[in-house]
Amino acid sequence: MYSKGDKVVHPMYGAGIVDDIEEKFVDGKSKPYYILKIPVNNLKVSISVNNAQNLPMRQVHKKDKLMNIIAKAEFKPMNPTENWSIRYKENLTKVKSGKIEEVASVFKYLSSKESIKTLSSTEKKMMNSAKQIILSEIILSCGVQKSIAENILKKSIN
Numbered sequence: 001m002y003s004k005g006d007k008v009v010h011p012m013y014g015a016g017i018v019d020d021i022e023e024k025f026v027d028g029k030s031k032p033y034y035i036l037k038i039p040v041n042n043l044k045v046s047i048s049v050n051n052a053q054n055l056p057m058r059q060v061h062k063k064d065k066l067m068n069i070i071a072k073a074e075f076k077p078m079n080p081t082e083n084w085s086i087r088y089k090e091n092l093t094k095v096k097s098g099k100i101e102e103v104a105s106v107f108k109y110l111s112s113k114e115s116i117k118t119l120s121s122t123e124k125k126m127m128n129s130a131k132q133i134i135l136s137e138i139i140l141s142c143g144v145q146k147s148i149a150e151n152i153l154k155k156s157i158n
Contacts, residue, residue, distance in 0.1 A: 014136030
């Protein structure tokens with residue numbers, strides 16, 4: 001269980017701070033919810049404590065470890081003849097894993113692909129989601145603003 005002030009990563013929304021733990025009434029029962037404050041796009045996300053235990057939520061990595069993971073994330077080009085829907089599902093599974101190395105590999109793959117040809121709108125959306133997840137963790141891990149986090153990300157993938 002997390003406490004107020006903990007820095008955690010939600011697999012689909014990215015890194016945030018547990019802003020509060022509130023009791024909410026759902027189906028006539030009081031249940032605890034984490035209120036996460038996500039720095040990218042100023043989101044507030046409410047997650048049932050019970051559901052959070054089933055998600056691959058984790059603590060934000062320390063700065064040095066995070067930078068090392070992002071830099072070493074492998075860009076694995078997929079077989080271009082492979083079915084588009086299979087590639088999409090594989091990438092989506094990686095993004096939903098909550099593992100920064102998997103999210104970074106998807107971001108690197110799609111960024112590389114985008115430099116060669118235009119991405120489909122679905123792939124572009126996935127690349128942006130992966131980027132936001134990475135940026136949110138850089139922001140909280142390094143204690144920087146979004147623009148600086150973007151520069152850090154650019155440097156780490158080159």
